[in-house]
Amino acid sequence: AVLPAPDTTGLTAVLRSAVAQGAPGALARIDDRGSTYRVTYGVADRAARRAVDAGDRFRVGSVTKTFSAVVLLQLADEHRLVLDAPVNRYLPGLLPDDRITVRHVLSHRSGLYDYTNDMFADSVSGFEAVRDRVFTYRQLVALSLKKPRTNAPGAAYSYSNTNFVVAGLLIEKLTGHSVRTAYEDRIFGPLNLRDTFYLHPDTAIPGRHARGYLTPDTAGAALVDATAQTVSWAQSAGAIISSARDLNTFYSALLGGRLLSPARLADMERFSPVNSTTAYGLGLRRRTLSCGISVYGHTGAVQGYYTYAFATKDGKRALTALANTSNNGKVLSTLTGTLESAFCGKAAR
Ligand SMILES: CC1(C)S[C@@H]2[C@H](NC(=O)CCCC[C@H](NC(=O)C[NH3+])C(=O)[O-])C(=O)N2[C@H]1C(=O)[O-]
Numbered sequence: 001a002v003l004p005a006p007d008t009t010g011l012t013a014v015l016r017s018a019v020a021q022g023a024p025g026a027l028a029r030i031d032d033r034g035s036t037y038r039v040t041y042g043v044a045d046r047a048a049r050r051a052v053d054a055g056d057r058f059r060v061g062s063v064t065k066t067f068s069a070v071v072l073l074q075l076a077d078e079h080r081l082v083l084d085a086p087v088n089r090y091l092p093g094l095l096p097d098d099r100i101t102v103r104h105v106l107s108h109r110s111g112l113y114d115y116t117n118d119m120f121a122d123s124v125s126g127f128e129a130v131r132d133r134v135f136t137y138r139q140l141v142a143l144s145l146k147k148p149r150t151n152a153p154g155a156a157y158s159y160s161n162t163n164f165v166v167a168g169l170l171i172e173k174l175t176g177h178s179v180r181t182a183y184e185d186r187i188f189g190p191l192n193l194r195d196t197f198y199l200h201p202d203t204a205i206p207g208r209h210a211r212g213y214l215t216p217d218t219a220g221a222a223l224v225d226a227t228a229q230t231v232s233w234a235q236s237a238g239a240i241i242s243s244a245r246d247l248n249t250f251y252s253a254l255l256g257g258r259l260l261s262p263a264r265l266a267d268m269e270r271f272s273p274v275n276s277t278t279a280y281g282l283g284l285r286r287r288t289l290s291c292g293i294s295v296y297g298h299t300g301a302v303q304g305y306y307t308y309a310f311a312t313k314d315g316k317r318a319l320t321a322l323a324n325t326s327n328n329g330k331v332l333s334t335l336t337g338t339l340e341s342a343f344c345g346k347a348a349r
Contacts, residue, residue, distance in 0.1 A: 003293070003317055004345025006030050008037050014337035015041040015321075021330040023306075023323035024213055024223070025052035029244035030342050031252065032317040044210040044324065046223070057195050057209040057243050058322050059231065060307050061300025064240040068167040069106050069283025070254060071182045073264040075174050083267060087166060090173055094138075094166070096145065099153040102170065105163040106282040107272065111149035114160035115140060118147075119233060123327045124216045124224055127303045131229040134201040137172075140165045140233070157272050157280060161237040164283070168236025179236045191253050195243035201230040205241055212304020215328040223325065226304035238302055247309040248318035251297050255315030269296070285310075287336075291344035295319075301326050308335050310343075317343065 008030075015026040018041075025042030038054035075081040083103040087095050090102075095112070104110040120126040144162040151158055168179050175182050180198040188196050197206060205227065213223035231239035242250075253259055260268065271279035271286050279286045287310065288294045297310030297318075303326055311318035319342035323331050 003312065003343065004291070006032060006037055007341040007346045008039055010341035010346065011037075011039045011338060012041065014334060014341060015039055017337070018323045018331045018334045021334055022215055022328050023325040023331050025210060026321065026323040027052050027054050027056065027210075027244060028319065028321040028338050028342070029054050029248060030317065030319045031245075031248040046211070046213070052210060052324075053208065055195075055208065055243060055245065057205055057207055057241055058307070058324065059205070059212060059302045059305045060240050060242045060247065060309070061234070061238045061302035061305060063242070063247060063298045063300040063307050063309050064234070064236065064238045065164045065283045066254070066298045067183055067187055067240060067250075068164050068171065068179070068236045069268060070259050071171050071175075071186055072102065072106065072167060073260050073268060073282065074186055076267075077261050077264050080174055081170070087170065091169055094141065094169065097149070097153060101153070103282065104153050105166050108157050108159045108163055108280060109151075109154050109272070110160070110163055110166075111151040111153055111155070111158065112160050112162040112166070113144045113147035113150055114162055115143035116161050116233065119143075122217065123214065127214060127224070127226060127229075130233045131226070131303075132203065133232055134230055135232045135235075137165050137169045137235065140235075141169070157274055161234060164237035165235060171236065183240070187250070187259065191249055193242065193246040193249060196246045197241045198239060199241065200235050200239045201232050203228040203230050209241075210305075210322065210324045212302075213325045214303045215325050217327070226326075229303060231302060234302065238300065244320035244322065247307075247320040248311070251309055251311040252315040252318045255296055255311050255313060287339060289340055289344050291340075293343050295339060295343055301332065303327075306332050306335055308338055310339055312343065319343070
């Protein structure tokens with residue numbers, strides 16, 4: 001299908017709305033068959049009053065889940081992992097139910113409870129309690145197992161960070177290396193993602209970056225600078241640092257068939273419906289837009305940063321958008337408009 005031209009005027013209007021709704025700043029970058037469009041609005045650093053730059057690095061949150069899924073699917077391509085095998089085959093005794101498979105984990109159908117529900121029940125105090133903490137994967141899994149499963153294995157979709165903490169344990173067990181080494185050797189290096197890092201438990205973001213600001217639960221309370229944090233509460237579920245350029249490169253390469261065999265990419269794109277416009281595959285979301293076009297990628301919400309990173313089925317057009325706030329539902333919802341502008345064009349306004 002011929003895509004409408006991107007609507008950069010509409011894109012600017014969406015970013016302006018996000019800032020009006022409380023984000024200090026926002027950026028968007030579209031890569032489309034060799035053409036690049038960049039839009040920025042507001043500030044990357046409130047104290048220094050530095051304007052957002054489209055090249056700024058940022059924390060990508062759950063966009064990390066696609067990277068973790070790619071590593072495990074590459075291991076499946078290498079016949080070192082069977083997607084429909086129980087997780088406990090590779091990590092004996094980890095989970096209390098041998099029926100939970102790797103595929104259940106990567107599609108959020110395992111039933112494993114999401115420990116962040118309790119961890120961040122109060123947004124600011126929950127964040128302050130963990131921002132400098134370092135967890136082991138098994139400590140995070142133990143937090144989840146204190147609560148009942150949400151569903152029988154495979155019976156329903158229920159988003160849970162715990163699933164991609166288990167994915168991190170699988171990556172380290174099956175590769176014999178750290179998650180950081182697996183990302184660098186299998187994705188960051190081959191795609192030359194120079195702005196992309198996995199530095200857990202280091203709290204800094206290297207190079208020029210947008211500072212991230214957590215919106216408190218109390219209306220009108222001051223934003224909390226959340227830039228420096230270990231993201232140890234998430235790790236292989238949410239701790240990657242990247243840029244709009246690199247995320248566009250990543251999703252274009254993935255959907256263009258450069259990272260996985262056709263069979264494994266098809267596994268990743270076996271979608272179960274989440275709601276009328278969204279479906280989830282293996283570490284990959286599909287969103288169907290108002291113009292009927294479906295786009296593939298992931299969103300991210302880590303303290304201080306909202307990310308949307310999506311591309312067309314063939315990977316030839318990709319969009320990444322970032323607003324440097326979080327815990328602000330209006331901003332998260334408004335950013336959906338970047339997909340409409342990027343892929344549906346002017347008709348979307
Ligand atoms: C499904 C999501 C949106 S949430 C999930 C994951 N992020 C988290 O689980 C962190 C939740 C706490 C973040 C915090 N919220 C609170 O503290 C609320 N009390 C805030 O907004 O800064 C991620 O990233 N995913 C997004 C995704 O996959 O799109």
